[in-house]
Amino acid sequence: MGHRNIFVVGLNAFNRERLESLRGAENYRFHGVIEPEEVYDTEYFPIEDMLNRAETQLHDFGKPIDAIVGYMDFPVSTMLPILCNRFGLRTTSLESLLKCEHKYWSRLMQREVIGNYIPRFTAFNPFDDDALSRIGAAGLYFPFFVKPIKSSGSRLGFRIDSPEDFVAATARLRDEIGLISEPFNYVLDQANLPATVRDVDGGYCMAEEIIGGWQCTVEGYVYQGEVVSYGIVDSIRYPQVLSFFYYRYPSRLPKHIQNKMRELTSTIMSHIGYDDAAFNVEYFWDEVQNRIWLLEINTRISQSHCDLFEKVDGVSNQQVTVDLALGLLPDMPRRHGEFAVAGKFFYRVFFVDAVVSRVPSDEEVEALQQEFPGTVIALQVEAGIRLSSLPEQDSYSFALAYVWMGADSDEALEENYRRLADRLAFEFEDVIG
The missing domain is CATH 3.40.50 (Rossmann fold)
Known part of the structure; x- marks a missing residue:
């Protein structure tokens, strides 16, 4: 053959x-x-x-x-x-x-079958001067979260605690939402949409009740109508901010919570009619209220998780995407990797802006990778780059490097990263003018 x-x-x-x-x-x-x-x-x-x-x-x-x-x-x-x-x-x-990626349509679909596991929400037009009062009329009050109907990464997502926050957020949204809304609207034009969705195009935004807790991602696929969840990855944030610190696999969530998330995932993906493709679903577990929230559905594996599955299970979960595209039942091993736990760390700075004047040399990066076996360091900036020019950043920080590591325990994983991060030598200059 x-x-x-x-x-x-x-x-x-x-x-x-x-x-x-x-x-x-x-x-x-x-x-x-x-x-x-x-x-x-x-x-x-x-x-x-x-x-x-x-x-x-x-x-x-x-x-x-x-x-x-x-x-x-x-x-x-x-x-x-x-x-x-x-x-x-x-x-x-x-x-x-699109029932996954169009955030408003996705919430409507979720509400039909797992309504107790999603926040209150409404769509709004950021160019509508009365948008804030309309959000209030829909039953959402401060604080709430806003984001575009279709976004890329964490861009243009904002926590709103006051009218002033909303004014600042909508100013950014008005300036920048067109970068995504115009091409996304082209995609919407290729699909058969119900009127309630077609009227809420890519130029709209979502306002949602604040949810939170222990964040994680269920990685899965649908093969010939059968929904399979094969791994759960924890998403750990820096203290007091929305920026991600690292992703950890396998999850340390209680088993009964993981099982419930798998059940919810099967329910919603079957209801949507998703088939013969990979996906991942992001959740929160509010430990205080013992409540699970579905955050969003992504129609792909997470690239950030590929190395984690390879380190722990023995093969990248890209295997899932390729097998499905060829009409094959995905062949994912379990716990055949070199490490008991793996993480992708985000080396960040929390500046308003700056110019990068120095990054670690190739020799410095290679030395760190050799010192910590299995480690992969991917720099995201070069000397001379202005941080505010970087694409795909969240609204609060700049990611300068990604670091994938494996270890025998959670404690060893975090300790090894801290030792490595202390030796990643970046330097900066203030922005003038």
């Missing part, structure tokens, strides 16, 4: 190396479609043009195409069902995907 041709939207060297280590990869050929710089570290998404160029490249390939996959959030996640449909390849439908 010949090699199977798998196209990866935005394929870069980092992901190619992981893909080529998957089970069965000796029988696959991975090809890139759309250059990685068009989907990574950018805020400009000419999605119609990208789709047309991708279609041309795929038509010109001249050999059988067995699968098209991707691991990114917007725009890649929304491009995949459109491309796969054009080439008759497996993935979930565009409508079922």
Whole structure:
């Protein structure tokens, strides 16, 4: 049998190396479609043009195409069902995907079957001068959280504690929401939407009741209608802020809470009609009230978690995406990795702004990786970069490096990271003017 041709939207060297280590990869050929710089570290998404160029490249390939996959959030996640449909390849439908990614439609679907596990919510137009009073009329009062109907990462998400906070947040939203809303609206135009959803397009935002607690992510997939949750990853934040400190796998949540989250996941993904694709669902467990909240559904595996599964289970969960795209039941091992626990750490600074004047050298990075076996350090900045120019940052900090590590215990994992972080030598200059 010949090699199977798998196209990866935005394929870069980092992901190619992981893909080529998957089970069965000796029988696959991975090809890139759309250059990685068009989907990574950018805020400009000419999605119609990208789709047309991708279609041309795929038509010109001249050999059988067995699968098209991707691991990114917007725009890649929304491009995949459109491309796969054009080439008759497996993935979930565009409508079922949008029932996850369109935050208002997603909440409406969730309310139908798991209404006790979601916050109060309403949609609003950030360009409406009466938006705050309309939010209050919908039963939401300070504090609440606002975010776009479709966002990328944690961008443009704000906690609102006062009218002044809302004014500041909507000013940012008015300036920047178009970067996502315009290409997302193109995707919405390709789908069959109910009127209640079509009227709330990508230019709208969500206001939601504040929820919180122990945050985690259920990684799963649907294969021929069966929902499978194969791992839960904890999301640990820096104290007193919304910024992530690190992701930890496996979860330390109580087993009965993990089981309930899996049950909720199966209920909502079945209700949505999602099929033959990977997903992850983010939850909070409010330990004080003993209450589970569903935060949001993502229509992909998390790239941040790939190395964690490889370290603990023995293979990246990219295996899931590739297997599903080829029509195979995913072949994920369990606890066959080198480490008992693994984490992805976010090395952050909490500046208003600055210019990076020095980053760790290649030699310094390599020395740290050798000192802590299994560690991978990925710098996210270069000397001369102004922090405020970095894309895909949250509203409170800047991530300068990602650090993946494994260890024999949670305590050893955090201690090893602290020792490593103390030696990551970044320097900065104040911004003038």
